[in-house]
Amino acid sequence: MIFRQLQDPESRTYTYILGDVEAKEAVLIDSVSEQTERDFKLLQELGLRLKLILETHVHADHITGAWKLRQQTGANIALSKLSCIDMADQLLDDGETIYIGAIPVKTIATPGHTKSCMSFLFDNKVLTGDTLLIRAAGRCDFQEGSAEQLYDSITNKLFSLPDSTLVYPAHDYRGFTCSTIGEEKRFNQRIGGGKSKEKFIETMNNLNLAYPKKMDVAVPANLRCGSTDTL
């Protein structure tokens, strides 16, 4: 198995590659439009054929590289069926298992940051998108976000994974690269330490964050899998 974490320095997005060396197949998760050449070259160097392009959710801060990579490689694009994106090749349900070569990847619906957020579990790792960030949790104030749903997704689904499970988020702004479920249960500043749902909702409803700079461009493009052809 090959597992790589890459970063887009502008949006601080983490893109992940998971590949099966024997089958020479890979999936790319949360690609960024400006980084598709880097990602494609790395896949070639690693001897991996791109089979699938996954999104943890419809991002608001950057345009996905999914469409460009699909055109370049013929790989399928997949994301949660709750995204209702008809340009995707595959719409995923909660609890599905996707195979990359012989590696099973389980889908876990984790709504809250957005309605259609999905986490991906494989090996002892979980890609949490913006649902569970390192010591934080994704904002819930647009794209049908819900602090109540986010609390349930994190505490009922992600925190029920073994404490040793490695957490790989879609972003980090403070230099962290990964964490564990056990660490986040104890130290996450927004939801760790057994914080109540009421307190969490109050925290999330009072973040007072500015909207992402690229949101008005990124969301419409990402609802088309990153295709800007007719926009």
Ligand SMILES: [Fe+2]
């Ligand atoms: Fe997001």
